[in-house]
Amino acid sequence: MTRITYWRSLCFRVPALVFVLFLLLAIGFMRGLDFVVRQSYEDFETRQVTRDVARARAGLRSFEGHLRTSVGDWAPWDDTYRFMSGAEPGYLASNLGVSSLTNIHVDFIAFERFDRTVVASEAIDPVTHAPTGFPDAAFTGYATLLASLNHANPDSVASGLVALPRGPALVAARVITNTDRNMPPNGVLVMGRYISDDEAADLKRLTVLDVKLLEVPPDSEVEPNKVDVTFASTASVVGRVVLEDVQGRPVLAISVDRPREGLGYALRTLTYAGWSLMAFVVLFGIGMSVTLELSVLRRVARLHAQVSSIGSAGRRRWNVEVHGSDELAELAVGLNSALRRLEETELALQHAADHDPLTDVANRRRFEQDAVRELEERRREGGSCSLVLLDADEFKSINDTYGHHSGDKVLVWLARTLRSTMRSYASVARLGGDEFAVLMPHTGREAAQAAVERLVSRLELGVCMCDGEAIRVGVSTGVATSPEDGESLEELITSADRALYASKGPRPRGT
Numbered sequence: 001m002t003r004i005t006y007w008r009s010l011c012f013r014v015p016a017l018v019f020v021l022f023l024l025l026a027i028g029f030m031r032g033l034d035f036v037v038r039q040s041y042e043d044f045e046t047r048q049v050t051r052d053v054a055r056a057r058a059g060l061r062s063f064e065g066h067l068r069t070s071v072g073d074w075a076p077w078d079d080t081y082r083f084m085s086g087a088e089p090g091y092l093a094s095n096l097g098v099s100s101l102t103n104i105h106v107d108f109i110a111f112e113r114f115d116r117t118v119v120a121s122e123a124i125d126p127v128t129h130a131p132t133g134f135p136d137a138a139f140t141g142y143a144t145l146l147a148s149l150n151h152a153n154p155d156s157v158a159s160g161l162v163a164l165p166r167g168p169a170l171v172a173a174r175v176i177t178n179t180d181r182n183m184p185p186n187g188v189l190v191m192g193r194y195i196s197d198d199e200a201a202d203l204k205r206l207t208v209l210d211v212k213l214l215e216v217p218p219d220s221e222v223e224p225n226k227v228d229v230t231f232a233s234t235a236s237v238v239g240r241v242v243l244e245d246v247q248g249r250p251v252l253a254i255s256v257d258r259p260r261e262g263l264g265y266a267l268r269t270l271t272y273a274g275w276s277l278m279a280f281v282v283l284f285g286i287g288m289s290v291t292l293e294l295s296v297l298r299r300v301a302r303l304h305a306q307v308s309s310i311g312s313a314g315r316r317r318w319n320v321e322v323h324g325s326d327e328l329a330e331l332a333v334g335l336n337s338a339l340r341r342l343e344e345t346e347l348a349l350q351h352a353a354d355h356d357p358l359t360d361v362a363n364r365r366r367f368e369q370d371a372v373r374e375l376e377e378r379r380r381e382g383g384s385c386s387l388v389l390l391d392a393d394e395f396k397s398i399n400d401t402y403g404h405h406s407g408d409k410v411l412v413w414l415a416r417t418l419r420s421t422m423r424s425y426a427s428v429a430r431l432g433g434d435e436f437a438v439l440m441p442h443t444g445r446e447a448a449q450a451a452v453e454r455l456v457s458r459l460e461l462g463v464c465m466c467d468g469e470a471i472r473v474g475v476s477t478g479v480a481t482s483p484e485d486g487e488s489l490e491e492l493i494t495s496a497d498r499a500l501y502a503s504k505g506p507r508p509r510g511t
Helices: 003-076 078-086 091-095 098-103 136-147 195-207 261-309 326-353 364-381 396-402 402-420 445-461 488-503
Strands: 107-113 117-122 157-164 167-176 189-196 210-215 227-231 236-244 249-260 385-392 427-432 433-442 464-466 469-471 476-481
Touching: 003 157, 003 167, 003 189, 003 195, 003 210, 003 326, 078 091, 078 107, 078 117, 078 167, 078 189, 078 396, 136 157, 136 167, 136 189, 136 464, 157 189, 157 249, 195 210, 195 326, 210 364, 210 396, 227 364, 227 396, 326 364, 364 385, 364 433, 364 488, 385 396, 385 402, 385 488, 396 402, 396 469, 402 427, 402 433, 402 445, 402 464, 402 469, 445 476, 476 488
Parallel strands: none
Antiparallel strands: 107 117, 107 189, 157 167, 167 189, 210 249, 227 236, 236 249, 385 433, 385 476, 427 433, 464 469
């Protein structure tokens, strides 16, 4: 009886021991897999939120660029110059007021002489847009910014973050000169925009991110410009970077909160897989347990490999592939949706970096890149390409007569006419002010002149309607062709510029 009892006991013990062994192995495997997935997602989410913070910083820089554009439109203007010289008594009533600041998205503006004497200033509350008055004490906050201006250079401009009594602000300053820049500068124009809830909301819309802008005390002991990533919970990960003002002191923190949707899907998938693995161990034994384990492991490993490859150096993938209809497939769908939004946001930021914000044609930076690339191709393969420079006739008179708002509409109308008149392969760009350029690949001088004549004829037949006023716009043009007029961009611009001013007739030209 003893021997029979022993063998019966052994027959029960061995399967139980085998079952317990594989159960422990399964539990250990799932815990290890959980650790690997969590670590992989943390690495991936760290890279993602770091890129999100970089996009948020780029969006804030675009606000600063808008401010530089606004101060660049007002400072080199004859009316502003005459006002600073005491010869334009109606300037403030015509141009300075709550509506003017609201239209250009500016919270305060000041006209200063080089000795820091304030000639005029205006300020509005960033929330209510009611006039608040501009405190003179605030001017000490950006003395460093104003000190960086070159008073002898009519194009000198400086901008950056400044800590003011009301809070951090983006400030841009530029020396004041006349439109033609042939008179010595006679003061400094300062424009500023507080970092308020409106800016945070605009930044959210621009970047499609959960962005917060937080004021940082100047005496805080933090490391500026370093992205800190914190896994606040299983639901979100936070990226934060502290920015410096123009004096090198911490002043503003950008915080981006990214939901950890992928991790939640992964953890739920691992939970279901673990219970399934336990069930198969109980019902089907070692064989089915191993089969389930390998099946889940392969799918998760494949997902991990695809997720890890996204954004890696030399490889740019915008989707992951997981077959099936379970939570792992839902995770892939959610991740692919997030990646598509990321791609759309990056394309929008790239478009904003390459195009003029007013006319939506290429800006100077994009134009120079296209032109250099086209000229290099022509040097390798031969052939011609032409450059057309043009500016609006009497544009200053339009601004003086109808105002800057109508002047902007004229520039938009002129850019639209240019794009519709020129061939589809031509590159149209705004170089600044009322100056435009057209790069025409594979085009000789005669064809370029014909295109210019078509444009002139079309402008003569049309008018720009601005607030009920019909404004007729003429242009002066200059054409240069490579290689006859030069093989470098600088040579072509010089030749076209010379032809443009020759078409205007003899007149003094600004510096």
